[in-house]
Amino acid sequence: MDATVVAVASDGDEGDDRRHLLETGSEILPYPESPWRPQPPGADAKPEQQKPQRVASLDVFRGLTVAMMILVDDAGGAWPGINHAPWFGVTVADFVMPAFLFIIGVSAALVFKKTPNKIATSKKAACRAIKLFILGVILQGGYIHGWHKLTYGIDLDHIRWLGVLQRIAIGYFLAAISEIWLVNNTSVDSPVSFVKKYFVEWIMAIMISALYIGLVFGLYVPNWEFKVQTSSSTFSNPTNDVGFKTIQCGLRGSLGPPCNAVGFVDRVLLGESHLYKNPVYKRTKECSINSPDYGPLPPNAPNWCLAPFDPEGLLSTLMAAVSCFVGLHFGHVLIHCKTHSQRMMSWLLASTVLTVSGFLLQLLGMPFSKPLYTVSYMLLAGGVSGFLLLLLYCIVDVIHIKKPLILFQWLGMNALIVYVLAACELFPTFIQGFYWRSPENNLVDATESLLQAIFHSKRWGTLAFVLVEIIFWCLAACFLHMKGIYLKL
Numbered sequence: 001m002d003a004t005v006v007a008v009a010s011d012g013d014e015g016d017d018r019r020h021l022l023e024t025g026s027e028i029l030p031y032p033e034s035p036w037r038p039q040p041p042g043a044d045a046k047p048e049q050q051k052p053q054r055v056a057s058l059d060v061f062r063g064l065t066v067a068m069m070i071l072v073d074d075a076g077g078a079w080p081g082i083n084h085a086p087w088f089g090v091t092v093a094d095f096v097m098p099a100f101l102f103i104i105g106v107s108a109a110l111v112f113k114k115t116p117n118k119i120a121t122s123k124k125a126a127c128r129a130i131k132l133f134i135l136g137v138i139l140q141g142g143y144i145h146g147w148h149k150l151t152y153g154i155d156l157d158h159i160r161w162l163g164v165l166q167r168i169a170i171g172y173f174l175a176a177i178s179e180i181w182l183v184n185n186t187s188v189d190s191p192v193s194f195v196k197k198y199f200v201e202w203i204m205a206i207m208i209s210a211l212y213i214g215l216v217f218g219l220y221v222p223n224w225e226f227k228v229q230t231s232s233s234t235f236s237n238p239t240n241d242v243g244f245k246t247i248q249c250g251l252r253g254s255l256g257p258p259c260n261a262v263g264f265v266d267r268v269l270l271g272e273s274h275l276y277k278n279p280v281y282k283r284t285k286e287c288s289i290n291s292p293d294y295g296p297l298p299p300n301a302p303n304w305c306l307a308p309f310d311p312e313g314l315l316s317t318l319m320a321a322v323s324c325f326v327g328l329h330f331g332h333v334l335i336h337c338k339t340h341s342q343r344m345m346s347w348l349l350a351s352t353v354l355t356v357s358g359f360l361l362q363l364l365g366m367p368f369s370k371p372l373y374t375v376s377y378m379l380l381a382g383g384v385s386g387f388l389l390l391l392l393y394c395i396v397d398v399i400h401i402k403k404p405l406i407l408f409q410w411l412g413m414n415a416l417i418v419y420v421l422a423a424c425e426l427f428p429t430f431i432q433g434f435y436w437r438s439p440e441n442n443l444v445d446a447t448e449s450l451l452q453a454i455f456h457s458k459r460w461g462t463l464a465f466v467l468v469e470i471i472f473w474c475l476a477a478c479f480l481h482m483k484g485i486y487l488k489l
Contacts, residue, residue, distance in 0.1 A: 003319065015319040033445035055334065057392040058106065060405045062127035063412030063477075065099040065394075067470045070422055072096055076470065078462040080293040084370060086283040087257055092142030097164065098323045099388070101171045105327020106334070106389070108172065112179040113335055121180055129173035136165025139424040146425045147444075150433055158273050160310070167312045167320055175324035176189040179203055189218065198332055205325040209375050212319045216372070219261040224249065224308045226272050243317045245303040255372060258280040258304035262372050266313040280371055326354065326382035330389060340398045347390045355383030407474035414477040417487035422473055 001397040072093040076083035080245075084093045115121045138144075140163030142154040186193055225246045249259035253354045256277075257263075266275055282288060287305035288295040297305060333346045358380030362368060368377040395401050402409070411418060422429040435442040451468070452461025478488070 014235065015072045030190075036178045055393070055397055056402060057101065057389065057396040058397055059409045059412035060392050061099070061389055061412065062103055062415050063408030063410065064388075064405075065096055065103065066415050066423075067091070067408060067417055067474075068096050068099075069419070070470050070473070071466055073423060075463050077293070077465040078459045080283075083283075083292070084280050085368075086285075086292050087281045087371060088255075088367045089349055090368045090370065090377065094368075094377075094383050095381055097320070098136075098369070098378065099322035099385045100164075100168060101320055102327040102330070102382060102385035102389075104168065104172050105175050105324035105329075106331040107327075108175045108179055108324065109328045109331025109335065112176060115180050118180050122177060124174060125176035125180070128167045129176075132169035132172070133166050135420075136163045137161060139166060139420065141165075144424070144426070144429070147428050150429070160276060161270060161274050162310055162314070162317065163314045164312060167317045168247060170317050171321040171324040174321045175328055178325070179328060180221070180278070192451045194336055195331070198329070200441050201325060201328060201365075202244060205322050208318060208322055208325075209378075212315065213375060215315060216255070216261045216266070216374075219264060220252050221254065221259045221261055221264045223247060224264075224267065228306050230401055245306060247304050247307065255367065255374070256368065257284070257309065257371075258302070258307070260372060262313055262315045263309050266310050270310070270354070272308055275310040275313075276309035277308050280311060281305070281308075281309065299422070319373040319375065320377060322378055323382055326378075326385070330386060340393075344394060344398075347386055347393075350387030351383045351390060353383075354379045355384060358383060407471070407478075408482055410478040411474045414480045414486060417480070418473045418477055422469070431471050 025123060042306075072082055072084075076093060082092050085091050112121065112125075137159070141159045141161065143152055143159075145151045150201040151376045178201050182204060184197045184200070186197045188194045188197055223246060225244045228243055228245050247258045252261075253257060254260055263275075269290075282305060283290075283292050283294055284305075285291045287301055289298045290296075327334075330347060331351060333350075335341055337346055358368070358376045358378075361374075361376035361379065366374050366376045368374065368380060370377060396405060421458045431444050432439065447468070448462065451464045452458050455461045455464060
């Protein structure tokens, strides 16, 4: 899933000599000289044939996020502890999406560091974003029904316009356009000049955050109603009736599931029928007797438990784009700071500021919420992503411990194709299409059932199956890498 990102911007924008930075990692030479001041011409000249070192930690970061995405999506049902938080709060799963967006920003900073033809580069960025958005609608709009359902097709009146790939496309586009048009041409030779060069981008991120806060706390959310199917059957005439449920709101500033401005904007601009029908708040205590897992409705459950809500809606996606801007800053540090120590200290400072700011906003009344993508959540997730990049950079590029993480590096090099085949369930659905006598008798289900029998536990067997799945995709990505095959848009 964000490996997508990788491929999205990986067509060399600035010449044939540039490698696919987003797809196979960036090639940046960690010069030993002063972090801000370039060496005099001819000083410590290096042989011309020496190639710059690749920052392999970016590939490892990407691959690790893809592996976490597979783990969360496929094992989260059996292990609610690693599933998404029902509404407020965060779990491991809630850091995966921001990590995708974060690494998009880092990669965009590297790809667009030189843009001699801004108009042509903008067209390429827009074209990639559009292709990624369309791919998202096809894969996540409801046309493909997924695992265990050997069917396809979608009523256009109910197609889901937004999703994970669409959010990545929007975040990528905003980050790319800001990097192309908002960056000052000032040369960086000091911390002050660094700030001047990217000051407008920072202002842009602050303005987006301010707009989000203003709308979330300022928009008036009226009462609203939604359609719900009810089964009323008799022995002679079973029917599915359509009824309406009413949600009482009439207020401003609510961050709860039924009356928040994020859902209100989506209902007005997208339409209720185009929203996600199985929102995460169905796992809250109000909506599930098995909370934090899905389950039957408890007695006297509120009406909003059956209402649609899109976790990748318009307003939350606007806020999610700021995660790309956070990644841009980390990419800028990677470009302009030439020593390991300067990069790591800069990242450590930025990550600490982001994390502390997130907790401070929570104390001031803005809780962590991935479905709403609150500012506090964005800051916390950005800080965690920064700490993770710092850790991987230290291990992989400074200490040069690469072999234990080579599987993730391979996965990061082919993240888009793995996301499309694994997370969008194209490959398991394809394999399940070949079965023996009954659709349940297929290789995918048989493997999972075998592991559950070996471990004498459905939960542990499912976890083992998902780990085998991750290793399989790492090896598949290795094969593609050895053949020089990289899927890009």
